[in-house]
Amino acid sequence: MHAQLLTAARRPLVAAELPAPHPGPEQLLIAVRACAVCRTDLHVVDGDLGDPKLPLIPGHEIIGTVVEKGEATERFAIGDRVGVPWLGWTCGICEYCRGGQENLCDRARFTGYQIDGGYAELTVADERYCFAIDPHYGDVEAAPLMCAGLIGYRTLRMAGDARLVGIYGFGAAAHIVAQVARHQGRRFFAFTRPGDVAAQDFARALGAEWAGDSTTASPEPLDVALIFAPVGALVPAALAATRKGGTVVCGGIHMSDIPSFPYRILWEERAVRSVANLTRRDAEEFLALAPDVGVRTETVAYPLAEANRALDDLRRGALQGAAVLVP
Numbered sequence: 152m153h154a155q156l157l158t159a160a161r162r163p164l165v166a167a168e169l170p171a172p173h174p175g176p177e178q179l180l181i182a183v184r185a186c187a188v189c190r191t192d193l194h195v196v197d198g199d200l201g202d203p204k205l206p207l208i209p210g211h212e213i214i215g216t217v218v219e220k221g222e223a224t225e226r227f228a229i230g231d232r233v234g235v236p237w238l239g240w241t242c243g244i245c246e247y248c249r250g251g252q253e254n255l256c257d258r259a260r261f262t263g264y265q266i267d268g269g270y271a272e273l274t275v276a277d278e279r280y281c282f283a284i285d286p287h288y289g290d291v292e293a294a295p296l297m298c299a300g301l302i303g304y305r306t307l308r309m310a311g312d313a314r315l316v317g318i319y320g321f322g323a324a325a326h327i328v329a330q331v332a333r334h335q336g337r338r339f340f341a342f343t344r345p346g347d348v349a350a351q352d353f354a355r356a357l358g359a360e361w362a363g364d365s366t367t368a369s370p371e372p373l374d375v376a377l378i379f380a381p382v383g384a385l386v387p388a389a390l391a392a393t394r395k396g397g398t399v400v401c402g403g404i405h406m407s408d409i410p411s412f413p414y415r416i417l418w419e420e421r422a423v424r425s426v427a428n429l430t431r432r433d434a435e436e437f438l439a440l441a442p443d444v445g446v447r448t449e450t451v452a453y454p455l456a457e458a459n460r461a462l463d464d465l466r467r468g469a470l471q472g473a474a475v476l477v478p
């Protein structure tokens with residue numbers, strides 16, 4: 152099978168011809184139809200996240216068709232369409248797994264990081280972490296739901312009943328979260344890289360009441376700020392924009408260092424928290440909600456062989472929506 156392979160951090164992916172993987176007892180062999188490119192893939196390729204499996208097939212927003220089943224599988228049939236997310240395996244016995252926080256499992260393994268992912272024609276995945284995909288979505292369109300959607304949704308859930316949401320970084324996750332937030336009757340403002348008029352227009356088209364540079368003051372105090380851009384300096388900026396008792400939620404897996412800031416912008420019961428990974432419950436909830444809400448995804452499709460170009464476009468901030476690789 153063709154695959155795009157990371158052989159060492161900070162090097163371009165290389166095209167490789169590999170033998171087809173064999174499914175273990177609880178795994179499915181999946182013919183990949185689409186795999187979205189997540190900012191986390193960039194963090195792995197760029198070496199921001201340490202110790203990936205090497206060589207590695209990246210990619211954790213996979214849509215594909217079951218072509219072979221391990222002997223202990225029971226949830227899916229040959230020919231079924233499934234989605235494979237970032238959470239690839241959990242131990243089931245640690246205190247986090249037992250306490251409903253499998254996203255924090257001590258021994259969790261992640262797709263496209265410790266487990267080979269979807270930048271390939273075929274992949275294997277533990278069926279317990281695979282999900283059925285609503286037939287209303289095409290393969291390319293569905294792929295960004297698997298991480299931008301799922302982890303974006305978990306991030307939005309941390310907003311509680313906040314009415315006015317500030318979204319910092321308007322990429323793949325934000326454009327999905329914005330649609331869910333609007334459906335829930337919330338208002339939202341979008342804060343982008345200074346001068347990124349295209350992203351600001353994109354946000355307004357998705358219902359942003361206001362969109363502007365992240366360096367400008369918010370027109371109104373925010374109830375909650377969701378940060379999707381990997382820029383630590385946005386944490387104090389968002390705190391300064393947030394009302395008393397409000398929360399700043401960091402939705403990414405990696406951020407540049409957060410600069411020091413005066414205690415007065417945290418005081419008055421403001422909180423800063425992060426979101427890590429996803430649980431299977433997040434996935435089930437969000438994948439049921441998305442077709443009801445009518446969540447649409449904006450995608451730019453690339454041939455699998457052009458994975459490096461897709462990563463570059465994401466790195467440059469040149470995308471409105473999500474890049475998706477198609478084998």
Ligand SMILES: [Zn+2]
Nearest residue numbers: 242245248256
């Ligand atoms: Zn565990």
Ligand SMILES: [Zn+2]
Nearest residue numbers: 189191298299
């Ligand atoms: Zn991701």
